[in-house]
Amino acid sequence: SVVFNPKEHQHIRYNPLKGDWVLVSAHRMKRPWSGATEKPAEENIARHNPNNPLCPGATRINGEVNPNYESTFEFDNDFPVFLDDGAPSPGPNEHPLLRAESAVGKCRVMCFHPWSDITLPLMSLAEIRKVIDQWADIMLDLGSRFKWVQIFENKGKIMGCSNPHPHCQVWASSFLPNELKLEDDQQRDYYKKNKIPMLMDYVKVEMEKKERMVVENAYWLAVVPYWATWPFETMLLPKRHILRLPDLSDEERDGLADIMKKLLAKYDNLFETSFPYSMGWHGAPTGTCMQEDCTHWQLHAHYYPPLLRSASVKKFMVGYEMLAQVQRDLTAEQAAKKLEELSEVHYKLKLS
Amino acid sequence: SVVFNPKEHQHIRYNPLKGDWVLVSAHRMKRPWSGATEKPAEENIARHNPNNPLCPGATRINGEVNPNYESTFEFDNDFPVFLDDGAPSPGPNEHPLLRAESAVGKCRVMCFHPWSDITLPLMSLAEIRKVIDQWADIMLDLGSRFKWVQIFENKGKIMGCSNPHPHCQVWASSFLPNELKLEDDQQRDYYKKNKIPMLMDYVKVEMEKKERMVVENAYWLAVVPYWATWPFETMLLPKRHILRLPDLSDEERDGLADIMKKLLAKYDNLFETSFPYSMGWHGAPTGTCMQEDCTHWQLHAHYYPPLLRSASVKKFMVGYEMLAQVQRDLTAEQAAKKLEELSEVHYKLKLS
Ligand SMILES: O=P(O)(O)O[C@H]1O[C@H](CO)[C@@H](O)[C@H](O)[C@H]1O
Ligand SMILES: O=P(O)(O)O[C@H]1O[C@H](CO)[C@@H](O)[C@H](O)[C@H]1O
Numbered sequence: 001s002v003v004f005n006p007k008e009h010q011h012i013r014y015n016p017l018k019g020d021w022v023l024v025s026a027h028r029m030k031r032p033w034s035g036a037t038e039k040p041a042e043e044n045i046a047r048h049n050p051n052n053p054l055c056p057g058a059t060r061i062n063g064e065v066n067p068n069y070e071s072t073f074e075f076d077n078d079f080p081v082f083l084d085d086g087a088p089s090p091g092p093n094e095h096p097l098l099r100a101e102s103a104v105g106k107c108r109v110m111c112f113h114p115w116s117d118i119t120l121p122l123m124s125l126a127e128i129r130k131v132i133d134q135w136a137d138i139m140l141d142l143g144s145r146f147k148w149v150q151i152f153e154n155k156g157k158i159m160g161c162s163n164p165h166p167h168c169q170v171w172a173s174s175f176l177p178n179e180l181k182l183e184d185d186q187q188r189d190y191y192k193k194n195k196i197p198m199l200m201d202y203v204k205v206e207m208e209k210k211e212r213m214v215v216e217n218a219y220w221l222a223v224v225p226y227w228a229t230w231p232f233e234t235m236l237l238p239k240r241h242i243l244r245l246p247d248l249s250d251e252e253r254d255g256l257a258d259i260m261k262k263l264l265a266k267y268d269n270l271f272e273t274s275f276p277y278s279m280g281w282h283g284a285p286t287g288t289c290m291q292e293d294c295t296h297w298q299l300h301a302h303y304y305p306p307l308l309r310s311a312s313v314k315k316f317m318v319g320y321e322m323l324a325q326v327q328r329d330l331t332a333e334q335a336a337k338k339l340e341e342l343s344e345v346h347y348k349l350k351l352s
Numbered sequence: 353s354v355v356f357n358p359k360e361h362q363h364i365r366y367n368p369l370k371g372d373w374v375l376v377s378a379h380r381m382k383r384p385w386s387g388a389t390e391k392p393a394e395e396n397i398a399r400h401n402p403n404n405p406l407c408p409g410a411t412r413i414n415g416e417v418n419p420n421y422e423s424t425f426e427f428d429n430d431f432p433v434f435l436d437d438g439a440p441s442p443g444p445n446e447h448p449l450l451r452a453e454s455a456v457g458k459c460r461v462m463c464f465h466p467w468s469d470i471t472l473p474l475m476s477l478a479e480i481r482k483v484i485d486q487w488a489d490i491m492l493d494l495g496s497r498f499k500w501v502q503i504f505e506n507k508g509k510i511m512g513c514s515n516p517h518p519h520c521q522v523w524a525s526s527f528l529p530n531e532l533k534l535e536d537d538q539q540r541d542y543y544k545k546n547k548i549p550m551l552m553d554y555v556k557v558e559m560e561k562k563e564r565m566v567v568e569n570a571y572w573l574a575v576v577p578y579w580a581t582w583p584f585e586t587m588l589l590p591k592r593h594i595l596r597l598p599d600l601s602d603e604e605r606d607g608l609a610d611i612m613k614k615l616l617a618k619y620d621n622l623f624e625t626s627f628p629y630s631m632g633w634h635g636a637p638t639g640t641c642m643q644e645d646c647t648h649w650q651l652h653a654h655y656y657p658p659l660l661r662s663a664s665v666k667k668f669m670v671g672y673e674m675l676a677q678v679q680r681d682l683t684a685e686q687a688a689k690k691l692e693e694l695s696e697v698h699y700k701l702k703l704s
Contacts, residue, residue, distance in 0.1 A: 002440045010435060011439060011442050011453065023455060024452075027435060034514045034515070081362065088354045088361055090361075097550070097553060097554050099368075100358075100364065100376075101364050105362075152671035154670045162387030177373075178676070178677045178678070181372075304674050320523050322632075323531060324529035
């Protein structure tokens with residue numbers, strides 16, 4: 001009988017954070033691609049554009065003038081999904097199948113750097129560290145009022161980013177969003193059963209096996225999770241049990257800057273392009289949840305990059321994926337190996 | 353105090369089929385869009401291209417020659433996600449966090465029509481009816497062996513479709529995929545509590561309210577569901593309680609051809625373009641589930657179209673959506689009204 005080989009034999013893998021499955025069919029990388037191709041990432045972005053509302057000194061839509069900031073810069077989103085004047089309650093539901101609830105929240109934008117033509121892996125460690133400190137501060141500030149504070153970065157036009165200036169967004173809400181309800185439930189169950197936080201246990205497994213490790217330092221690891229959905233998806237995990245961003249020590253913040261710079265350089269090196277992705281932080285809920293026991297949680301970041309074969313061919317999560325189940329075309333181990341083998345030095349910084 | 357207005361006030365709505373929520377922030381349509389734009393749908397596709405493996409008489413990658421088919425044509429996918437020789441079992445898991453299971457399945461492709469330059473709304477009712485009959489036959493055939501048979505169509509390059517010839521795919525599997533586990537659980541719970549299948553109850557609500565109805569005939573309705581995620585998402589629902597496609601009567605099949613033609617003409621008319629989408633059928637599970645009580649199920653089709661503002665500006669489901677919760681920029685009622693008001697006659701068929 002044939003011996004199981006994950007690269008040859010389709011199988012499904014369980015995602016313990018979400019409680020669902022991914023279909024893995026690595027043999028599918030062999031099919032030719034004649035579908036849509038993406039435009040390459042923009043090159044030659046001006047360092048400073050006075051008409052770009054994210055630039056230092058620019059005037060934003062509401063008439064405010066940005067300061068001549070020199071590291072990070074944070075402000076209220078001018079086109080927020082949550083309006084500030086709150087929202088009246090939808091009131092009682094007309095029918096159990098027509099259920100609405102009110103949603104209160106706050107949207108902020110944070111620029112990483114005064115220059116438009118730089119990205120995180122090209123920034124210095126000290127500059128990345130400032131971004132991390134600012135993330136922690138935002139969590140403290142908005143976390144005191146909101147149950148959930150979602151920090152996320154959409155990088156690249158292909159990920160819906162409409163401004164090339166390096167920045168992230170923060171959407172804080174009065175409710176725990178879907179993905180976090182799942183992660184909260186799943187981690188809670190695991191902790192109850194195993195008396196160890198799920199992702200702490202997972203860190204142990206990955207440090208032993210080293211099959212899906214992309215890069216590691218004294219405080220952090222970046223792995224392609226066993227249950228990865230996106231082709232080169234990774235998860236950033238601290239080695240110590242940490243609930244929320246502000247809990248990171250000084251050394252852990254420096255370590256995070258170090259591993260981010262390395263991971264993102266590898267990403268850019270993979271197809272020698274400014275690698276698009278959506279990324280974001282997940283940690284224990286905040287607001288009123290700060291008083292509750294959240295031991296089952298472990299802080300982590302997800303990176304979801306869409307590219308599959310080249311700078312211009314992405315993975316389409318469409319028909320089967322939307323209607324039935326997510327599917328991937330290479331194994332997590334194959335993706336990890338490719339990323340692991342790439343240089344930690346950004347291709348643009350290499351002397352030729 | 354301010355009166356709640358869903359078009360002005362952000363809120364969350366519950367999706368009873370999936371058990372999760374969507375954030376609705378309709379005021380967000382006002383923001384300017386300076387992000388990525390999509391290439392327009394291909395025009396001037398040749399009616400017949402002997403090198404296109406989906407065309408009548410063409411030779412496929414495996415050397416087989418397609419018959420000179422005159423209506424629908426079905427064959428095994430040449431680049432299947434499920435390999436025919438099955439897959440050996442991954443065996444016992446190394447760790448509870450590294451869980452894999454075997455996945456057996458079958459992938460088929462079905463061409464809708466011999467011409468490459470036609471789409472469903474431009475086909476005759478009799479031709480669409482043939483597609484429907486073929487769908488029912490596939491369900492009978494593969495449904496006898498597999499627990500789940502996913503019929504789906506990816507239409508348009510933007511939806512990962514790599515061949516302009518009108519066709520759909522069928523991926524049948526030994527396991528119930530994620531989305532169906534959710535729909536199965538949610539419908540089962542609803543039925544237990546309310547003694548009526550959830551979607552039968554929903555049909556009643558929408559026929560009374562008429563606020564989200566796009567088009568209706570004696571046997572079917574097409575609505576933008578109250579909990580729609582994609583901007584112009586719709587759901588096709590039969591008016592009678594029906595578990596699976598093969599159970600449709602002769603009249604219901606004709607009715608389905610009629611409503612599909614009208615709905616898809618409206619879709620194309622919205623931005624005067626061949627409207628991209630992924631669509632697929634969900635009904636009671638098959639295989640060994642045929643012996644079980646599936647009364648809680650109701651057959652339905654989901655249409656997930658990505659366009660938001662024009663033929664070239666789509667909704668990006670990225671950072672916040674991937675990491676936290678799906679979000680939409682217009683209400684289901686606004687989308688339904690737009691679609692409802694559009695002509696049922698395809699813009700290409702109108703005499704000018
Ligand atoms: O099999 P196709 O049409 O080439 O592939 C398309 O549909 C599949 C099923 O939704 C997806 O997995 C692919 O990413 C997409 O490109
Ligand atoms: O606010 P932005 O960056 O303009 O918008 C982008 O990110 C949002 C949050 O993921 C998405 O809802 C939008 O579709 C996307 O274009």
